[in-house]
Amino acid sequence: MQLTVFNGSPRGRKSNSKIILDQFLSGFEATPGNSFELHYLNRLKETEHFVQAYAEAETVLIAHPLYTDSMPAIVKAFIEELESLSGKEGNPPLGLIIQSGFVAAIHSRYVERYWEKFSRRLGSRYLGTIIKGGCEPLHRSEKQFQKVLDGFYELGKDFGETGQFNEKMVKKLAEPEKISTLMRLIVQLVWKVSGNGYWDDWLKENEAYEKSFAQPYVDTK
Ligand SMILES: Cc1cc2nc3c(=O)[nH]c(=O)nc-3n(C[C@H](O)[C@H](O)[C@H](O)COP(=O)(O)O)c2cc1C
Numbered sequence: 622m623q624l625t626v627f628n629g630s631p632r633g634r635k636s637n638s639k640i641i642l643d644q645f646l647s648g649f650e651a652t653p654g655n656s657f658e659l660h661y662l663n664r665l666k667e668t669e670h671f672v673q674a675y676a677e678a679e680t681v682l683i684a685h686p687l688y689t690d691s692m693p694a695i696v697k698a699f700i701e702e703l704e705s706l707s708g709k710e711g712n713p714p715l716g717l718i719i720q721s722g723f724v725a726a727i728h729s730r731y732v733e734r735y736w737e738k739f740s741r742r743l744g745s746r747y748l749g750t751i752i753k754g755g756c757e758p759l760h761r762s763e764k765q766f767q768k769v770l771d772g773f774y775e776l777g778k779d780f781g782e783t784g785q786f787n788e789k790m791v792k793k794l795a796e797p798e799k800i801s802t803l804m805r806l807i808v809q810l811v812w813k814v815s816g817n818g819y820w821d822d823w824l825k826e827n828e829a830y831e832k833s834f835a836q837p838y839v840d841t842k
Pocket residue numbers: 630631632635636637638639685686687688689690691720721722723724728756757758
């Protein structure tokens with residue numbers, strides 16, 4: 622099987638998406654004869670090449686982080702470039718990997734529905750969406766995530782053998798679907814006590830903290 626892979630994280634090679642893809646793809650390659658080519662959607666100048674790669678692919682896998690319950694702008698922009706393929710004969714089957722900061726898989730279910738619809742519109746067979754939450758700390762400590770990474774390896778291996786996403790494995794990896802009421806209360810408490818430090822630090826580092834409550838579209842008249 623030949624797989625054409627798109628990494629949709631703005632962080633590119635430093636992304637959690639890459640760490641996850643590395644695992645999935647090494648499982649995929651465990652089957653002799655399987656191979657893949659990998660594209661980074663944050664290389665904006667290569668868009669034309671990406672569209673061509675998509676059009677010529679045997680099977681496509683797109684991996685992206687969840688951004689505001691949806692997808693990063695670079696992924697959306699790529700989708701818009703694919704319009705020329707809409708309804709074309711022989712578009713490749715499409716599978717997704719979506720990972721997020723929040724732990725519960727439910728956050729990614731809406732964009733999962735979007736991708737299913739997108740595949741239908743493009744006339745591509747939809748292979749399914751692999752979802753995993755709680756992934757933001759991944760790039761800082763892969764060791765803590767060994768079980769999750771093993772899960773991606775096994776899923777990739779199974780996919781390499783069958784050409785399908787194994788439903789049982791996908792469901793297991795996505796757990797928890799929702800967080801319990803007790804856990805929600807604990808998270809709210811921790812949030813209240815410790816504040817928004819982690820994300821505030823990112824904002825400060827990017828000189829965006831002062832603007833974080835800006836309302837550029839509010840009518841001030
Ligand atoms: C602008 C932005 C928006 C985000 N929105 C969400 C969100 O709506 N829900 C969520 O669970 N995580 C959200 N996250 C967290 C990312 O999904 C998470 O950090 C992910 O692991 C990043 O993956 P990457 O390193 O492959 O880009 C957001 C992160 C950023 C930077």
